[in-house]
Amino acid sequence: MDWPGRSAAGQGFCSCHVCGLVSKLEQDDLAARCPRCTTRLHFRKPDSLHRCWAFLIAAYILYIPANLMIMMETGTLISYRKDTILSGVIHLWHNGNPGIAVIVFIASILVPLFKLVVLTLLLVSVRRGSTWGIKHRILLYRIVELVGRWSMLDIFVVTLLAALVQIQSFATVRAGTGAIAFGAVVVLTMFAAMEFDPRLMWDPLRKEREL
Amino acid sequence: MSETATNQQTEQPADIPDAIIDRRRRSSSQLIWLIPIVALIVGLSLAVKAYVEKGPVITISFKSGEGIEAGKTKIKYKDVQIGLVRSITIAKDRSSVLVTADLAKEAEGFLKTDTRFWVVRPRITGSSISGLGTLTAGSYIGMDVGKSKEDKTAFTGLETPPVVTMDMPGRQFVLHATDVGSLSVGSPLFYRHLQVGEVVSSDLDKDGETVTLRVFVRSPYDAFVRNSTLFWHASGIDFKLDANGMTVNTESLLSIVMGGIAFQTPDDFDEAPQAEQGRSFTLFSNKDEALKRPDSIVENYMLVFKESVRGLSVGAPVDLRGITVGEVTKIKAELDPSSKNVTMAVQIRFYPERIKPRSQASTDQKSIIDSHKLLDAMVKKGFRAQLKSGSLLTGQLYVALDFFPEAAPARINWNRNPALLPTIGGNMAQFQTSLMKIVQKLEKMPLEELTGDARKTVQSLDATLKSADKLLKNIDTSVVPETRLMMEDVRKTLDGANKALAEVKQTMSADAPLQVDLRDTLRELGRAAQSLRVLGDYLERNPEALLRGKKEDLR
Numbered sequence: 104m105d106w107p108g109r110s111a112a113g114q115g116f117c118s119c120h121v122c123g124l125v126s127k128l129e130q131d132d133l134a135a136r137c138p139r140c141t142t143r144l145h146f147r148k149p150d151s152l153h154r155c156w157a158f159l160i161a162a163y164i165l166y167i168p169a170n171l172m173i174m175m176e177t178g179t180l181i182s183y184r185k186d187t188i189l190s191g192v193i194h195l196w197h198n199g200n201p202g203i204a205v206i207v208f209i210a211s212i213l214v215p216l217f218k219l220v221v222l223t224l225l226l227v228s229v230r231r232g233s234t235w236g237i238k239h240r241i242l243l244y245r246i247v248e249l250v251g252r253w254s255m256l257d258i259f260v261v262t263l264l265a266a267l268v269q270i271q272s273f274a275t276v277r278a279g280t281g282a283i284a285f286g287a288v289v290v291l292t293m294f295a296a297m298e299f300d301p302r303l304m305w306d307p308l309r310k311e312r313e314l
Numbered sequence: 315m316s317e318t319a320t321n322q323q324t325e326q327p328a329d330i331p332d333a334i335i336d337r338r339r340r341s342s343s344q345l346i347w348l349i350p351i352v353a354l355i356v357g358l359s360l361a362v363k364a365y366v367e368k369g370p371v372i373t374i375s376f377k378s379g380e381g382i383e384a385g386k387t388k389i390k391y392k393d394v395q396i397g398l399v400r401s402i403t404i405a406k407d408r409s410s411v412l413v414t415a416d417l418a419k420e421a422e423g424f425l426k427t428d429t430r431f432w433v434v435r436p437r438i439t440g441s442s443i444s445g446l447g448t449l450t451a452g453s454y455i456g457m458d459v460g461k462s463k464e465d466k467t468a469f470t471g472l473e474t475p476p477v478v479t480m481d482m483p484g485r486q487f488v489l490h491a492t493d494v495g496s497l498s499v500g501s502p503l504f505y506r507h508l509q510v511g512e513v514v515s516s517d518l519d520k521d522g523e524t525v526t527l528r529v530f531v532r533s534p535y536d537a538f539v540r541n542s543t544l545f546w547h548a549s550g551i552d553f554k555l556d557a558n559g560m561t562v563n564t565e566s567l568l569s570i571v572m573g574g575i576a577f578q579t580p581d582d583f584d585e586a587p588q589a590e591q592g593r594s595f596t597l598f599s600n601k602d603e604a605l606k607r608p609d610s611i612v613e614n615y616m617l618v619f620k621e622s623v624r625g626l627s628v629g630a631p632v633d634l635r636g637i638t639v640g641e642v643t644k645i646k647a648e649l650d651p652s653s654k655n656v657t658m659a660v661q662i663r664f665y666p667e668r669i670k671p672r673s674q675a676s677t678d679q680k681s682i683i684d685s686h687k688l689l690d691a692m693v694k695k696g697f698r699a700q701l702k703s704g705s706l707l708t709g710q711l712y713v714a715l716d717f718f719p720e721a722a723p724a725r726i727n728w729n730r731n732p733a734l735l736p737t738i739g740g741n742m743a744q745f746q747t748s749l750m751k752i753v754q755k756l757e758k759m760p761l762e763e764l765t766g767d768a769r770k771t772v773q774s775l776d777a778t779l780k781s782a783d784k785l786l787k788n789i790d791t792s793v794v795p796e797t798r799l800m801m802e803d804v805r806k807t808l809d810g811a812n813k814a815l816a817e818v819k820q821t822m823s824a825d826a827p828l829q830v831d832l833r834d835t836l837r838e839l840g841r842a843a844q845s846l847r848v849l850g851d852y853l854e855r856n857p858e859a860l861l862r863g864k865k866e867d868l869r
Contacts, residue, residue, distance in 0.1 A: 139331075153346055158346075165357055
């Protein structure tokens with residue numbers, strides 16, 4: 104694979120991620136500090152993969168209760184419902200709102216799952232030092248990072264409804280345990296994406312070239 | 315460092331500072347693994363919580379799944395949701411519908427062998443409308459927790475809601491009847507016209523001959539159910555036309571529409587112990603039948619009447635001076651072969667207990683024998699049975715027992731079974747015989763002679779009239795003339811008076827000279843007055859005329 108330019112790390116330069124000052128660093132050293140703002144300097148985010156894996160595994164764990172447990176309790180004058188994400192989607196689909204059902208399904212079930220799978224894929228590929236499909240992988244990473252905060256759609260809906268609809272016996276909306284788990288999944292995947300250092304994806308490329 | 319790296323380094327300006335190297339610090343990279351551990355703990359705890367909080371799963375079989383929806387229909391106990399229907403399937407034998415439901419954790423203790431489930435739908439019965447809330451919120455499955463010790467998870471649902479729930483204070487009793495009448499589950503139970511309970515169930519007995527009803531009497535009214543309490547059908551209107559005239563008996567309008575049961579404890583048995591739960595009673599067809607039952611001693615007697623028993627019916631009362639002491643049980647015509655005479659044999663049931671001796675006697679065998687002796691003595695004093703008309707309107711007859719001291723001596727025939735009680739002709743018969751007697755007497759009367767006498771009397775009357783005529787004539791001749799003289803005098807006087815009056819009238823008439831003179835004088839007076847007024851007016855306007863005299867008119 105042909106890739107233009109050479110990495111800064113390969114030339115012994117390290118930029119401070121706080122003040123942006125480029126300084127000379129012979130090798131990745133945990134004790135190195137920026138000469139201007141004394142921020143710790145690293146060529147790559149330290150323990151990026153570890154941290155990413157940790158957040159990812161936590162997200163995986165919480166993804167199960169997020170989907171199985173009750174997301175929202177809606178009580179109206181004539182009915183009382185406890186909905187998990189999936190039961191809500193089914194309910195919407197059967198009650199003449201297939202469009203909204205699709206949106207909720209994508210935003211609440213597919214997107215978090217997509218993020219988890221993509222991050223896993225990236226982590227595995229980096230660990231294996233794979234140089235395969237690097238352009239596509241970087242695209243996937245961008246999507247994950249971009250889409251991250253928008254996955255909170257459900258939480259927005261639930262929290263807004265819970266805050267607004269409290270007319271006692273007429274209509275009440277309460278957030279369920281599932282909402283907490285779901286929120287945790289979204290936050291954890293965002294952290295995982297944040298911790299992941301995309302530069303790691305090119306490192307094998309450099310090594311390949313150096314060889 | 316590679317060769318290319320050093321080349322680059324030389325190309326770059328040298329003012330790139332070196333990084334500061336300070337004291338080595340241990341990385342906290344391992345700490346990050348706390349996050350998945352915490353997540354795992356949270357996830358596990360949620361799972362454990364869900365598992366622990368998960369209540370029992372039960373299956374209820376209903377005849378039909380009407381109104382039940384999987385995932386929607388709730389199970390409620392005392393109107394509080396404790397479960398949700400998970401699925402509905404048809405039983406393998408296709409005879410029923412199996413409803414699987416998840417119950418809340420706290421409902422675990424509710425699942426006893428006698429716990430009952432039923433579907434609550436809008437229901438309209440004669441007495442009430444229930445389940446209206448289900449019109450909007452949909453049907454739900456009601457639940458009544460049993461008291462049994464054993465647990466159970468498969469139930470058979472009731473088709474109708476139970477009238478009485480387990481926690482309602484009160485007692486259940488069993489009633490045996492020959493006919494269920496208009497009673498159904500939920501029919502009211504009355505005590506002194508007050509609704510105190512309901513019919514809980516009605517079943518045909520296995521032999522098909524009788525029905526068994528279970529009734530529930532609410533607390534505190536259940537205390538009024540005693541061992542000797544009598545229950546009877548209070549259904550509909552009991553309309554009766556008998557010797558007592560017309561009787562209409564009914565408990566309440568509600569019972570007319572949907573039937574009901576009434577109960578009462580006879581006054582004599584007020585002290586009887588309270589009936590325990592589940593005690594069996596007989597359900598009588600009406601109040602009369604029920605209330606005559608406490609007579610433990612029943613004696614049958616035969617009465618033989620010579621007169622017609624038309625109007626006497628089985629069940630007609632046997633009356634002792636207004637108190638019913640028995641009833642007619644059988645009426646038949648008997649032919650006496652020897653005398654070729656038809657007599658009417660009436661069998662009665664007699665309750666000697668209803669005639670209480672003044673001293674409270676016990677009702678044992680000895681006293682019955684005594685009562686025989688007593689009856690003998692009573693008959694000796696003229697104790698007889700008689701047919702009496704209860705009501706002229708209906709012509710119904712009843713048997714009256716009374717003392718007839720003038721009655722021909724008779725004795726009770728104890729040899730016959732039932733014993734033959736002596737009778738006396740009914741008052742209708744008596745009336746007839748007395749009427750006959752009057753007719754007979756009338757027949758005996760010497761009418762011919764009587765008419766002859768009458769004629770004589772008329773003749774003498776004629777004579778008397780003639781003498782009266784004479785007398786009148788005498789009066790005319792001797793008395794009247796003097797009167798005439800007197801009348802003439804009177805007439806003269808009156809004539810004088812008339813003349814005087816005519817003179818007066820003449821004086822007062824319009825054309826009388828006196829009247830004309832008077833009129834002229836008055837006219838003159840009027841003129842004088844007018845002149846005076848003119849003078850007055852003139853003087854008022856011209857007062858100087860008094861001094862200067864009247865001026866000539868300038869005109």
